[in-house]
Amino acid sequence: MKLLLILLTSLFAEANAQYAEGNYIEAANRYEQILAEQPAAEVYYNLGNAYFKQGELAQAILAYERALCLQPSFDDAKHNLQYAQAQIVDNIENTQSFFLSNWIKALRNALSQRTWTILSITLFVLTLIGLFLFAFSQTFWVRKTAFYISIIALLVSIIACANAGSLHQRDTQRSEAIITQGVVNAKSSPDRSGTDLFTVHEGTKVQITDVIGNWCCISVGNYIGWMPLEYLERI
Numbered sequence: 001m002k003l004l005l006i007l008l009t010s011l012f013a014e015a016n017a018q019y020a021e022g023n024y025i026e027a028a029n030r031y032e033q034i035l036a037e038q039p040a041a042e043v044y045y046n047l048g049n050a051y052f053k054q055g056e057l058a059q060a061i062l063a064y065e066r067a068l069c070l071q072p073s074f075d076d077a078k079h080n081l082q083y084a085q086a087q088i089v090d091n092i093e094n095t096q097s098f099f100l101s102n103w104i105k106a107l108r109n110a111l112s113q114r115t116w117t118i119l120s121i122t123l124f125v126l127t128l129i130g131l132f133l134f135a136f137s138q139t140f141w142v143r144k145t146a147f148y149i150s151i152i153a154l155l156v157s158i159i160a161c162a163n164a165g166s167l168h169q170r171d172t173q174r175s176e177a178i179i180t181q182g183v184v185n186a187k188s189s190p191d192r193s194g195t196d197l198f199t200v201h202e203g204t205k206v207q208i209t210d211v212i213g214n215w216c217c218i219s220v221g222n223y224i225g226w227m228p229l230e231y232l233e234r235i
Contacts, residue, residue: 008037024053025050031043041067041074042067044070045064057088061203069171073110087203117161117164123153123156126153127154131150176205177216180231185227187227190226208232211229
């Protein structure tokens with residue numbers, strides 16, 4: 001394990017050197033080798049930069065998204081993802097999400113699944129301590145303070161647990177994907193003879209809602225349609 005870490009560190013330094021010299025293809029290849037052994041947010045971020053320099057917009061967006069899955073608070077990855085997404089040629093208008101929904105999603109993504117889990121457990125233990133003090137303390141102000149702290153800690157613990165569960169579901173189901181083909185016509189049915197419903201472009205982020213054979217049903221904005229799985233890659 002230690003030898004592998006040394007090798008990956010050396011490979012990462014080589015990849016960064018290739019990137020600094022403008023050899024973006026070689027740098028990307030080395031980053032991919034590292035990720036095959038050990039996924040890491042920083043490596044995905046650097047990979048995204050290497051792909052962006054090559055003009056591989058979809059692969060750059062995919063790499064930035066994966067970096068943020070591992071480290072939701074990675075500000076550089078957020079910035080570069082937004083910049084790359086601004087380059088997308090797409091005429092699909094997404095529905096405006098309710099501001100509360102956006103706020104909840106931003107809160108969920110502010111921390112990793114592991115951090116939310118630790119926070120939930122810690123606050124639940126604090127709840128138990130507060131309840132113990134409330135039940136057995138002889139001092140009124142201690143009992144009152146312990147009661148309110150227990151209630152608040154329990155509520156935040158439940159929220160943290162829900163966020164951890166939501167992130168776990170997102171990461172295991174991997175329902176989000178990036179279109180990797182230049183232009184794709186979504187069909188009315190999982191068949192090439194289906195009617196063309198709408199067009200999505202390289203780099204567009206979609207939700208996979210169903211899979212039948214080599215076809216998947218995607219949702220983006222107000223639109224729902226079918227396309228071959230080979231035209232996209234899961235985040």
